[in-house]
Amino acid sequence: MEKPSPRRGPGLCSLRYGLAVVMHLSNLSMITQRVGLSIAIIAMVNGTQQPAPANASADRPAAGPLQPPLGPPGELHAGTSVYAWSPETQGILFSSISYGILLTLIPSGYLAGILGAKHMLGAGLLASSLLSLCTPLAADLGVSLVIVIRVAQGMAQGMAWTGQFTIWAKWAPPLERSKLTSIAGSGAALGSSLILCVGGLISQALGWPFIFYIFGGVGCVCCLLWFTVIYDDPMHHPCISLREQEHIVSSLAQQPTSPRRSVPLKAMARCLPLWAIFSGFFSHFWLCTVLVTYLPTYVSSVLRVSIRESGVLSSLPFVAASTCTVLAGQLADFLLSRNLLRLVTVRKLFSALGLLLPSLCALALPFVASSYVTTVALLILIPGTSNLCDVGFIINTLDVAPRYASFLMGISRGFGLLAGIISSTATGFLISQDPASGWRNVFFLAAAVNVLGLAFYLTFGRAEIQDWAKERALTRL
Structure with a gap:
């Protein structure tokens, strides 16, 4: 005789974990397309060749004591185009994709909550992949067209990043949110590791254009998985088991899930817990963008290695980041399921660790530049510890306003991308003035931003659903 079971739904073999894996692969694909330029540009820009060719541009980076000896010109693939792009131009190229993401994050988050995320996110992933093939x-x-392509690619990725939280608001039981979102989110760290590891090898063996061809093609394949496996909610998925469907629906029964066509913008603007989340995103993305964008350049210039070794070394930090993301999600849900810590304590604890630890490592980097092993160790620790934030303020919008999680994630990532735009441009300017003191100023500034953002989040961060986001508030707003 059957009766409804309160038992936990199926675990690792469940459909919701399958969705997390597909989302992991999609995030991996998008980040490889985004970061590919960072490793390809070492071969693309003639300022990186040693010895200097006859057609070297006057805009090339200063070839001081930190300039990497990348070997003879023959090390670059025969027939590879070389472009005279100055450090300032490179900074604009790196930040241009962030401008595009910024343009679509907020509107796509709102529309995903109304129209459904599956088709919007899939279209964004497909467009980003096709634009990568055109790069x-x-x-x-011309460099102007590359900037246009990168902005358009950013707009496509903005559509694909934000709506993911709309899906998790309907698929992730509260006690599994950290696990599921960390599995999906770790694709970005693993993708960064993958592209940085094999990008140099691809550039040498086939030529730098194949970095864009290969990972653009991978993105197109991921689109097939996305449209096949991903559905907006468990009620409409044709392959979900009845047991898992009941488990998800019952676990979310205490939270409002009905569609909402208006957004309480005034209440949001007055909500300090939301501003605390925004400050966390701004701080976190400042250092992360510097690392993702300029790590190959930093490794090449400070450790004096070839393009291939630069890519492999640059990938190691993101292996650690991917691992830490998943482990942090497991640990956070363990602490919550055993009632060892309150939800707000877990969010603030991991946020503090994710902002303070990488700041300390970044501050130490300029003082250990002469030590190869120590420098590599610190570079590995920075993204690894930084990704502890993934189960801190990064998923905090699911706690304070699950109804508007996608829209608020768009705003949150908008603050993060604003930080990325500023930090990319500032880094390019600082290191173009003087490589030695420039890198030191870059890391000191990033640490200061992290500490200020953390102080604000610890003061005003909360983890309970806000009044304006509750079901009973619908009749008033």
Whole structure:
């Protein structure tokens, strides 16, 4: 005789974990397309060649004591195009994709909550992949077209990043949110590791254009998985088991899930817990963007290695980051399921660790530049510890306003991307003035931003659903 079971739904073999894996692969694909330029540009820009070719641009980076000896010109693939792009131009190229993401984050988050995330996110992933395939041709036609391509690619990725939280608001039971979102989110760290590890090898063996061709193609394949496996909610998925469906629906029964066509913007603007989340995103993305964008350049210039070794060394920090993301999610849900810590304590604890530890490592980097092993160890620790934030303020919007999680994630990532735009541009400017003191100023500034953001989050951060986001508030707003 059957009766409804209060038992926990199926675990690792469940459909919701399958969705997390597909989302992991999609995030991996998008980040490889985004970071690919960081490793390809070492081969693309003639300022990186040693010895200097006859057609070297006057805009090339200063070849001081920190300039990496990348070997003879023959090390670059024969027939590879070389572009005279100054450090300032490179900074604009790196930040241009962030401008595009910033343009679509907020509107796509709102529309995903109304229209459904599956098709919007899938379309964004597909568009980003196709634009990646077009990047080498755009580079031959001029730097301005590359910037346009990168902005458009950013707009496509903005559509694909934000709506993920709309899906998790309907698929992730509260006690599994950290696990599921960390599995999906770790794809970004693993993707960064993958592209940085094999990007240099691809550039040497096939030529830098194949970095864009290969990972653009991988993104197209991920689109097939996305449209096949992903559904907006468990009620409409054709392959979900009845047991898992009941488990998800019953676990979310205490939270409002009905569609909402208006957004309480005034209440949001007055909500300090939301501003605390925004400050956390701004701080976190400042250092992360510097690391993702300029790590190959830093490794090449400080450790004096070839393009291939630069890529492999640059990938190690993101292996640690991917591992830490998943482990942090497991640990956070363990602490919550055993009632060892309150939800708000877990969020603030991991946020503090994720902002303070990488800041300390970044502050130490300029003082250990002469030590190869110590420098590599610190570079590994920075993204690894930084990704502890993934179960801190990064998923905090699911706690304070699950109804508007996608829209608020768009705003949150908008603050993060604003930080990324500023930090990318500032880093390019600082290191173009003087590489030695420039890197020191870059890391000191990032640490200061992290500490200030953490102080604000610890003061005003909360983990309970806010009044304006509750079901009973609908009749008033």
